[in-house]
Amino acid sequence: MTASRKPLSDDTARALVLNADPWLSCDDCFEQVDEAVEQLLIGNIPFSAPFKAHLVGCSVCLEEARSLAGLLALDAGLEAAGTLVWFDNAVSA
Numbered sequence: 001m002t003a004s005r006k007p008l009s010d011d012t013a014r015a016l017v018l019n020a021d022p023w024l025s026c027d028d029c030f031e032q033v034d035e036a037v038e039q040l041l042i043g044n045i046p047f048s049a050p051f052k053a054h055l056v057g058c059s060v061c062l063e064e065a066r067s068l069a070g071l072l073a074l075d076a077g078l079e080a081a082g083t084l085v086w087f088d089n090a091v092s093a
């Protein structure tokens, strides 16, 4: 069987060489995500370095955290679009 190989896209290549230190597993991330997002949105407490590093490198957890941020924003009466911009800034800060 011959599989056709596609060259890596720039984004994929970047994700592979991304510095994911300090390391956090998806399970660890999942355990922290509720509290971390809530503290960011409600307490204005920034994400921890491992949490941010994981979100930058893991699109699954990033999407999870973003949708949680959207829900929390609704609950807290915050404007959703603005909250997500704030969230993205907190991840890349």
Ligand SMILES: [Zn+2]
Pocket: 025, 026, 029, 054, 058, 060, 061, 062
């Ligand atoms: Zn993850």
